[in-house]
Amino acid sequence: MKNTFLILFLLYFLTGCKEQKLSHKETVSRYYNAFDSGDYNEIKATINDSVTMISGDYVIPYNHDSFYDFFKWDSIFKPSYKIVELDEKNNDIIVTIAQDNVRNEFLKNNPLVFKVKVSFTLEKISKLEELEYIDVNWEVWNQEKDSLVSWIKNNHHDLDGFVEDMTMKGSKDYLKAIELYASNKYNLQ
Structure with a gap:
């Protein structure tokens, strides 16, 4: 009888622990x-x-x-x-x-x-x-994006199209474009 009680208790406990x-x-x-x-x-x-x-x-x-x-x-x-x-x-x-x-x-x-x-x-x-x-501020957003896209198109054609590319490669190209653009901007100052 003790074993039956123990088994029933364990079953009750285990079924009560299911993910809510x-x-x-x-x-x-x-x-x-x-x-x-x-x-x-x-x-x-x-x-x-x-x-x-x-x-x-x-x-x-x-x-x-x-x-x-x-x-x-x-x-x-x-x-x-x-x-x-x-x-x-x-x-x-x-x-x-x-x-x-x-x-x-x-x-x-x-x-x-x-x-x-x-x-x-x-x-x-x-x-x-x-x-x-x-x-x-969509105006600032678009100005920054358009400046980046234009500069990449003129200076790093191999990355052109990164904005529309919603793949992992596209986001890596986007980051690379940002880095190149920022580096160029920094060097011009």
């Missing part, structure tokens, strides 16, 4: 914390098999493989993600993020602060829709 279902807020926090720490496996655990990112007129569908390519592109810029605010509205989460990275710093908008509406399917993230950017 995360709330939507906890899932979003886990997602951005994983981006911040560079842990793709943790990100993968929070996203659905298909994820759609919406930024303005751009609608980009991802599966796990293509999302990993996006993650690699982003990681080259050495990003830091901080959750500023997290609200639940109906079944969605509205999150405000402050993103620091090398690219944003060059474009003189660091941190880049923006709001995202996060939607879920089967308790996993299925859509991330950018809602608004907060205090972003």
